[in-house]
Amino acid sequence: MVNNVLIIALVMLLPAQAFGAHDQDEKSLEISNDPVSVAQNPRPNRSRQDLDRMAPLDIRLLQREGGMLEALPDRWRIVESIGVNERWWDPYNQNTLKGDRPILGSKDLFFALGLVSDTVVEPRTFPIPVGVQTTGDAGQYDLHGDGQSNIFSQTIIASLSLIKGSTTFKPQDWEFRLTPAFNFNRVDINERRILYVQPSKFGKRSRNFGALQEAFYDYHIRNVGSRYDFDSVRIGIQPFSSDFRGFLLQDALMGVRLFGNRDNNRYQYNLAYFRRLDKDVNSGLNDLSTPLRRDHILTANLYRQDFPSPGLTSQISITANLNEENRRQAIDANGFPTRPALIGDLRPRRYHVTYLGYSLDGRYGRLNVAGSAYAAFGQDKNNPMTSRPSKIRSHFLALELSVDNDWQRYRLSGVYASGDDNVFDDKASGFDAIFENPLIAGADTSYWMRQTIPFVGGGRGIGLNGRNGLLPSLRSSKEQGQSFFSNPGLMLLGVGADFDLTPSLRWSVNYNHLWFDEVDGISQLRMQ
DSSP, X not given: OHHHHHHHHHHHHSOGGGGTOOOHHHHTOOOOSOHHHHHHSOOOOOOHHHHHTOOOXXXXXXXHTTOOOOOOSOGGGTGGGGTOOOOTTOSSSOOTTBTSSOOXXXXXXXXXXXEEEEEEEEEEEOOOBOOTTTOSOTTOOOSBOOOEEEEEEEEEEEEEEEEESOTTTSOOSEEXXXXXXXXXXXXXXXXXXXXXXXXXXXXXXXXXXXXXXXXXXXXXXXXXXXXXXXXXXXXXXXXXXXXXXXXXXXXXXXXXXXXXXXXXXXXXXXXXXXXXXXXXXTTOOBOTTSOOOSEEEEEEEEEEETOSSTTEEEEEEEEEEEEOOOSSOEEOTTSOEEESOSSTXXXXXXXXXXXXXXXXXXXXXXXXXXXXXXEEEEEEEEETTTTEEEEEEEEEEEEEEEEEETTEXXXXXXXXXXXXXOTTSSEEOOOOOSBOOOOOTTGGGSHHHHSOOBOGGGGTSOBSSOTTOOSOOOOSOTTTOOOOSSSOOEEEEEEEEEEEEETTEEEEEEEEEEEOSOOHHXXXXXTO
16 A cells, blocks of 8 residues: 555656657646645646556656655655554554564664563362371371362563564574563462471462573574575573474573574474573572573484475484482472482482484374374483482373364374383383473363372372473472483373364363373382
């Protein structure tokens, strides 16, 4: 619409000679910088044949004739020339604060601001085994206490990016990004030693926490070819996901990552080194007040689009997790031990494990396909169940198939994580991830993946699983604990459906059936 208005305005200012016309009245018409003069010499009506004979518009001719031309500083301000001005508080239209126009009088320097409000109100129940110090009602004979609790959590996340480069047509030249986050949470529960290690403190807790979820510099090293394939490097606290569904690693980590693409974006690659950050146990946000964890991650992956068939994307990966946290004990903000976990010989431990993976995501005909397969091998330098080294040999498979029918999606899900059939031998065959956040079988709408089910010590020492986790990893906590490869493993079969009732409202229904792969290990652990 803007281009049409400008062309019409320019056509009305052109001399008759520009169109090759022969009408004497048109030859006498001259271009003037005076709008009044132009208004006093209106253009005669043209016939259809005259319009068909018009020559292409020549801007140079208009400039020679002294026409009214006004240069615009850049293409982003064209709409202002016709009176459409931005409103700084409007996120739905053109706005400098969300990176739609350059800042500071530049041609290619942009600032993008994003704000997210995440509110969780969650009444919940989960089993709480009672003990001498645990129960708030010593007169009860039940094995389980009052598992009712209520959670309120409010998180505000701000993303601030300074970007250089005309990113509409080519990759950015560089980017600085900061993502601060602030969380307030309150938990009410009717039993003791759930929220605090001290039994004298009752079950109410309010906490607030500020964190930095992202803080990185992204530098565009070079373009490769005319299609703007590229190589870039990113340094700092940055998000990373090891696969399409977050089965192995999905976290914000400190590190350096080299990434790019080739063959018109058909291939994408990542080469990265990370060190994990400790998390605040109550909010789950990065805790920069503590030193970096001695938990090292080296990873490389390669994506190939339209393989093995058009519409599908394949990924191969190799990831090494070198954990060296065997020098000191770690206690969380509520006073509970987290490293080493209160299981087995209670000695600090370290382990080296390598994951080989293949993942698939996309569409095959009408069928949506997503899945991953991992094989893990390495060594646990001090298996807490045997107090000696053990070989790590475990594997993992996950597949989800779905079909779309207009606003409905129907899903079939399957997961297998190998378990350890003998926790006292020299082989640990239970599969555990680095920091999982899986998106399968309903994800955090599933009770199993949403809640932490207590195991040893009623969950104050060991959880059977972790919040927003799939694997029965027997960690002290998902955020601060270590991987444990003598776990029972898991089998899951599930069906589900998603109904998009409105563009912003989805109703999900899921039914999952779960088994432990091996129960001998947890039977032994329950007798500790």
